[in-house]
Amino acid sequence: MQDEGHGTLGMQSQELEDSFLIGQISAGDQEAFARFYDLHAAAVLGLVARVLGARGEAEEVLQEVFLQVWRQSDRYEAGRSTPRGWLLMLARSRALDRLRRRDARGRHEQEAVADATFPRLVSPLGTRRLEEAQRRERICSALNLLSPEQRRCIELAFFEGLTHTQIAERLAAPLGTVKSRILLGMNKLRQALSTRP
Amino acid sequence: MTSSTHSPRFDELLPAYALGALDGDELRELAAHLAAGCPVCESELRRLAAEVEDLAAAAAELPESLAAAAPEILGGVKRRLLAELPRQPRQPRQQRQPQLAELAPAPAAAPPAAYPSPPALAARSVRPVRSVRSIGRWVPLAAAAVLALVAAWGLVRQARLGAEIERLRGESRQLAARAEVLERRAAQAQAESLRLARTISILAAPGVQSVSLAGMGTSHGAAGHTYVDVADRQAVFYASGLPALGPDKTYQLWYLDEQDHPTSAGVFEVDARGKAALVVDQPLPVERIQAWAVTVEPRGGRPQPTGPMALAG
Numbered sequence: 001m002q003d004e005g006h007g008t009l010g011m012q013s014q015e016l017e018d019s020f021l022i023g024q025i026s027a028g029d030q031e032a033f034a035r036f037y038d039l040h041a042a043a044v045l046g047l048v049a050r051v052l053g054a055r056g057e058a059e060e061v062l063q064e065v066f067l068q069v070w071r072q073s074d075r076y077e078a079g080r081s082t083p084r085g086w087l088l089m090l091a092r093s094r095a096l097d098r099l100r101r102r103d104a105r106g107r108h109e110q111e112a113v114a115d116a117t118f119p120r121l122v123s124p125l126g127t128r129r130l131e132e133a134q135r136r137e138r139i140c141s142a143l144n145l146l147s148p149e150q151r152r153c154i155e156l157a158f159f160e161g162l163t164h165t166q167i168a169e170r171l172a173a174p175l176g177t178v179k180s181r182i183l184l185g186m187n188k189l190r191q192a193l194s195t196r197p
Numbered sequence: 198m199t200s201s202t203h204s205p206r207f208d209e210l211l212p213a214y215a216l217g218a219l220d221g222d223e224l225r226e227l228a229a230h231l232a233a234g235c236p237v238c239e240s241e242l243r244r245l246a247a248e249v250e251d252l253a254a255a256a257a258e259l260p261e262s263l264a265a266a267a268p269e270i271l272g273g274v275k276r277r278l279l280a281e282l283p284r285q286p287r288q289p290r291q292q293r294q295p296q297l298a299e300l301a302p303a304p305a306a307a308p309p310a311a312y313p314s315p316p317a318l319a320a321r322s323v324r325p326v327r328s329v330r331s332i333g334r335w336v337p338l339a340a341a342a343v344l345a346l347v348a349a350w351g352l353v354r355q356a357r358l359g360a361e362i363e364r365l366r367g368e369s370r371q372l373a374a375r376a377e378v379l380e381r382r383a384a385q386a387q388a389e390s391l392r393l394a395r396t397i398s399i400l401a402a403p404g405v406q407s408v409s410l411a412g413m414g415t416s417h418g419a420a421g422h423t424y425v426d427v428a429d430r431q432a433v434f435y436a437s438g439l440p441a442l443g444p445d446k447t448y449q450l451w452y453l454d455e456q457d458h459p460t461s462a463g464v465f466e467v468d469a470r471g472k473a474a475l476v477v478d479q480p481l482p483v484e485r486i487q488a489w490a491v492t493v494e495p496r497g498g499r500p501q502p503t504g505p506m507a508l509a510g
Contacts, residue, residue, distance in 0.1 A: 030282055037278065041271050043257035050256050055263060055270070063274050063281075070278075070285055080243070085250035092253055096217075101338070115260035118252070132254075139255035154216065158252055163220035164213060179213065186212035190248055 014039075018083035025073040037066055040084055043132075044091045050115045051095035051159050052102075061098050065091045096161035116159035118143050118151070142192035150185030153178055203237040211238060215245035228349075229356030395476050399433045402426040408489050410510030416440060419471070421508040423450075423489045425481065432462070432477040434489075439467045439507060442493065448507060449498045450475060453488040462489075464498040 018039070024032030044065055049058040068090060076086050119140060143151060156162045156170060164182070168175040210227045213219045219227060231238055259267050399405065410421035419438035426432065434450055442448065447466065451459040465475040491508035 028287065030279065033282065034275070034279060037275055041275065042259060042267060043254075045263070045267060045270060046259040047253060047257040049260055049263050055266065058263070059270050059274060062270070063278060066274070066278055067281065067285060070282055071287055081246065081250055085247070085253070088253035088257055089246075089250060092256075115262060118255050119258045135251075136255050136258065139251050142251075143255065154252070157213070157216045157218035158249075158256070161217055163218050164223075165220050167218065182213050182216065182218055183209055186216065186245070186248065189251075190244070193248060193251055 014084075015082050019078060022073050022076050022083045025070060033066075033070055036069070036083075040087055041066070043084070044087065047088055047091050048095040050117070051092065051099060053115060057098055057102070058095075061091070061095050065094050068094070092158070099161060117155050120144075139193065142189050145188055145192055146185050147181075150181045150188070153181040154185045154189075157182065203235050207235070207238055208241065211241050211245055215242060215249050225352060225356055228353055229360060232353045232357060233360070392474075392476055395431075395478070396433045396474070399426040399429070399431055399476070400424055402428060404428060406483075408510055410436075410489055410491065410508040412438065413506045413509055415505070416507040419508055421489075421491060421510065423510075425483055425486070427483050430480045430483055432481060434462070434465075434473075434475045434477060436465075436467065436473045436491065436508065437471060439471045439473060439491075441467055441469070441471070445496050446493055446504075447496050447498060448473065448491050449494045449502070450477070451490045451492065451502060452481070452486045453490065454482070454485045455487055457487070459490065459502055461498060461500065464494070 018036070021032045021036040021039075025036060041062065045058060045062050048061045048065070049055070052058050052061065065087070069087065076083060080086070081089070119136075146154070152171070153167055156167045162170065164175060164178050167173075167182075168178045171178065207227060207230060210219055210223055214224070214227055227238075231242075263270075404427050406425040406427060408423045408425065410423065412419035416439055419436060419440075421434065421436040423432050423434045436448075439448065447464045449464045450462040452462055453459050462477045462479070462481075463475050465473045467473045489508075489510055490502070490506055492502040492506050493504040494502070495504075
């Protein structure tokens with residue numbers, strides 16, 4: 001019973017706390033920064049590790065992302081996204097930058113794409129927050145509505161930063177097919193996610 | 198900034214754009230459209246950004262391969278970060294620099310990483326964990342990022358100017374076409390007013406002679422009048438009730454002399470109501486004219502009448 005209430009209230013209070021912390025970080029509060037790190041570093045590490053695979057690089061990018069938060073927290077725009085959403089998009093962006101530099105140097109690591117997929121199921125491990133677990137469950141079940149081909153195209157764009165043309169080359173599929181898979185996949189996700197609880 | 202027209206085509210490009218998958222001409226086209234300002238696309242992009250954020254949230258789960266090592270990694274990075282913070286410069290907010298990256302994602306070689314995305318320049322002063330020597334790597338990268346931004350901005354400007362030039366060209370073509378129509382109308386109006394002036398001068402002339410023409414054959418209900426200005430040797434002809442003819446036929450007016458020899462006085466068309474008017478501006482041998490007649494002739498008229506008679510008098 002307590003958990004039910006915690007689901008929605010918890011989400012709101014988490015956003016409130018995050019917004020407060022971002023404001024404090026902008027003012028140079030290191031304690032607020034440490035708290036923000038404790039709340040979200042595992043998620044950032046999970047995301048960048050899925051993009052980069054290699055542990056060493058994931059670790060470096062995790063550090064880069066939070067340094068960027070420290071220096072640029074005043075660029076967060078409250079109306080645009082939640083602090084956590086902003087942080088995760090920052091993390092994806094930095095991880096993709098790193099991936100591209102690695103590709104440019106021609107260095108490919110074996111484990112690089114090993115986990116570059118959306119999780120099939122939400123693991124009970126590491127999801128300390130009920131509301132987050134619920135959110136991920138919702139997104140995972142929305143992702144399950146996609147065809148394997150649609151899902152693969154979106155994963156290649158999301159985790160490897162590939163464009164239409166690059167995805168078509170990678171999959172040896174016609175460009176038009178790739179375009180419509182991404183369009184239909186994104187629309188399907190939108191429909192599934194728009195019925196938010 | 199002038200806002201550009203939204204088209205449903207952009208709705209199909211936006212999901213890939215939000216995901217960073219758009220490239221080539223489509224990317225340039227959409228970037229130029231967004232740069233010109235489109236409220237429809239902007240609000241759609243916000244929704245799509247939330248969707249991509251949802252994807253990021255789903256992906257933010259530690260892969261199993263890392264689960265065991267995670268506490269150690271997280272603790273280590275936190276220690277290094279907290280030690281690093283006092284040495285980190287705080288960047289004051291730079292006016293709208295991030296927007297440049299949002300509006301103009303770099304071309305295919307470096308597709309947009311995320312929406313909204315922080316400027317690539319931010320990489321400049323981050324110190325990598327592993328090796329101090331690798332700082333040197335950032336310099337060319339930062340320079341490349343600056344070049345990419347400049348290039349992207351150039352592309353947007355070029356696309357905007359190109360669109361503006363195209364718009365102005367279209368406008369000038371429209372204006373030229375409109376001017377042509379107006380000139381044609383003015384010429385028509387001038388001819389019409391000249392004709393009216395001459396008609397009036399004929400009708401108002403002292404000693405004008407009126408000749409009535411009666412309908413013949415299939416033009417049974419038709420009627421015509423010729424007013425001859427004897428002094429100036431000119432005439433004006435009116436007809437009514439004449440049936441419309443096919444495109445290959447025309448009416449032709451004749452005058453006949455004492456020997457019933459016909460001479461053409463011009464060709465004319467009837468309007469939708471079967472009415473016609475013709476100013477005969479050739480010098481007429483008014484003393485010798487005995488009669489007037491109208492025949493149906495092939496288009497352009499004939500030197501001598503060949504077709505059936507429609508009016509005579």
